[in-house]
Amino acid sequence: MRYFSTRNDRLNCSAAQAIAMGIAPDGGLFVPETVPKVDRAFLERLCSLNYRARAAEIMRLYLEDFDPGELDGFVTAAYGDNFDDPAVAPTRFLAADTALLELWHGPTCAFKDMALQMLPRLLTASLRKTGEQRQVCILVATSGDTGKAALEGFRDVAGTRIFVFYPDGGVSRIQRLQMVTQAGENVGVCAVRGNFDDAQTGVKKIFGDAAFAQELTGRGWYLSSANSINWGRLLPQIAYYFSAYCDCVNAGRVKPGEKLVFCVPTGNFGNILAGWFAREMGLPVSRFVCASNANNVLTDFIRTGVYDRNRPFHTTISPSMDILVSSNLERLLYYMTGDAATGGFMAKLNAEGRYALDADTRERVQAVFSAGCCGDGATREAISRVFREKGYLMDTHTAVAWQVLEDYRRETGDKSQAVVVSTASPFKFAADVLDALGKTAGEDPLRALSDASGLPVPAPLRGLDARPVRFPAVADKAEMRAVVGRFLE
Numbered sequence: 118m119r120y121f122s123t124r125n126d127r128l129n130c131s132a133a134q135a136i137a138m139g140i141a142p143d144g145g146l147f148v149p150e151t152v153p154k155v156d157r158a159f160l161e162r163l164c165s166l167n168y169r170a171r172a173a174e175i176m177r178l179y180l181e182d183f184d185p186g187e188l189d190g191f192v193t194a195a196y197g198d199n200f201d202d203p204a205v206a207p208t209r210f211l212a213a214d215t216a217l218l219e220l221w222h223g224p225t226c227a228f229k230d231m232a233l234q235m236l237p238r239l240l241t242a243s244l245r246k247t248g249e250q251r252q253v254c255i256l257v258a259t260s261g262d263t264g265k266a267a268l269e270g271f272r273d274v275a276g277t278r279i280f281v282f283y284p285d286g287g288v289s290r291i292q293r294l295q296m297v298t299q300a301g302e303n304v305g306v307c308a309v310r311g312n313f314d315d316a317q318t319g320v321k322k323i324f325g326d327a328a329f330a331q332e333l334t335g336r337g338w339y340l341s342s343a344n345s346i347n348w349g350r351l352l353p354q355i356a357y358y359f360s361a362y363c364d365c366v367n368a369g370r371v372k373p374g375e376k377l378v379f380c381v382p383t384g385n386f387g388n389i390l391a392g393w394f395a396r397e398m399g400l401p402v403s404r405f406v407c408a409s410n411a412n413n414v415l416t417d418f419i420r421t422g423v424y425d426r427n428r429p430f431h432t433t434i435s436p437s438m439d440i441l442v443s444s445n446l447e448r449l450l451y452y453m454t455g456d457a458a459t460g461g462f463m464a465k466l467n468a469e470g471r472y473a474l475d476a477d478t479r480e481r482v483q484a485v486f487s488a489g490c491c492g493d494g495a496t497r498e499a500i501s502r503v504f505r506e507k508g509y510l511m512d513t514h515t516a517v518a519w520q521v522l523e524d525y526r527r528e529t530g531d532k533s534q535a536v537v538v539s540t541a542s543p544f545k546f547a548a549d550v551l552d553a554l555g556k557t558a559g560e561d562p563l564r565a566l567s568d569a570s571g572l573p574v575p576a577p578l579r580g581l582d583a584r585p586v587r588f589p590a591v592a593d594k595a596e597m598r599a600v601v602g603r604f605l606e
């Protein structure tokens with residue numbers, strides 16, 4: 118199967134090349150030329166498999182230049198005892214009509230592990246297949262979750278190094294401790310004086326610096342990205358939509374072939390887009406509900422067809438969804454309008470921060486997606502209500518989706534079986550979750566949340582305070598390139 122750029126479908130390459138390059142040379146994102154279809158028999162077979170085997174079956178359909186044994190090895194390693202639940206991505210049935218898909222049992226307690234435990238394996242194999250002679254250094258600017266998940270994914274992976282920049286004072290205490298105490302011989306972390314945008318702009322500048330790239334090539338290195346524009350990060354996410362469906366069939370919640378609704382807490386549109394691919398492949402899904410916090414660019418887009426990033430940025434208690442430009446939307450636009458129109462929309466977004474869909478395209482989007490948003494107050498109430506009524510503790514991102522699903526059902530009367538995609542452990546956002554329960558966090562929010570909920574603190578978050586700080590450095594924006602240069606000496 119060939120892969121195209123979303124901005125030019127004459128530009129095509131193999132899966133391994135798409136994963137090795139990350140982003141297309143014309144600035145577009147790589148997409149498969151066709152979406153493979155599965156039938157009822159495939160789905161029924163999937164239902165009898167465990168998570169690892171389900172993931173291998175799905176990924177194999179897109180990776181024809183990888184051999185099946187290779188993929189079996191990858192899923193075994195990526196989704197093994199680094200996950201604290203043998204089901205890897207378990208589905209919990211909380212109400213007669215609602216299930217929760219828990220995607221946070223990996224080493225960093227957030228859903229990014231589902232992709233970032235797999236990406237390093239796909240990437241290093243892709244480099245071998247494309248004959249790349251240089252070693253790869255992954256460069257990340259993070260507002261919290263991605264940096265840690267990428268560090269865990271790439272640590273001690275042969276032929277790679279990884280360097281993460283985070284805004285000094287701009288991530289939570291737990292997130293900072295997770296990164297500055299990171300283990301591994303090929304990792305580096307540095308704070309940047311400034312906010313997330315400063316760190317992100319600095320990293321983009323390094324990526325765009327041709328002279329620096331040439332200097333690194335001379336030393337046998339090239340730079341790549343671990344964010345969700347890489348196909349190798351999106352692909353592993355398609356698998357868990359299939360897995361959740363199988364769990365619902367196995368639990369008798371739906372009959373084989375009956376349609377589900379998924380409600381997804383959304384930022385960069387990567388997670389929910391993976392669901393859209395699953396539906397295109399033939400997974401019985403009637404609708405995706407796109408859930409946002411106060412940064413509700415996507416709610417407006419799906420409801421009106423106008424994407425407009427010219428609006429205030431809000432800092433919320435669901436920070437991983439504090440995003441105004443959702444990069445993966447470009448892939449959806451490609452399938453809905455083609456390469457020429459997509460290139461045009463992206464150029465408008467760049468120049469004016471805004472574009473508007475024509476009526477046909479808007480209707481195509483609305484045929485599959487609904488959208489809603491909810492503020493911090495309603496998020497806290499959802500956490501407290503669900504804990505009180507069902508004894509289940511949600512993190513702030515999952516709570517946004519829970520609330521938006523309730524609103525969606527009230528507005529539409531849709532009574533289908535629904536799955537809320539749960540993207541983080543409540544312990545990862547302990548202080549805000551405690552606040553929602555009406556408790557004070559005190560000195561040790563993890564301990565306090567454990568006491569309030571009766572749940573154990575997840576092992577990866579335990580004892581963070583006691584671990585040695587390996588990466589105390591703070592740099593100015595202007596020094597970022599030099600920091601990377603020294604790291605690769």
Ligand SMILES: *Cc1c(COP(=O)(O)O)cnc(C)c1O
Nearest residue numbers: 383384385386387388437540541
């Ligand atoms: C990254 C993240 C999201 C948003 O996912 P996208 O793929 O960017 O839409 C939601 N919740 C949590 C906890 C995350 O870390």
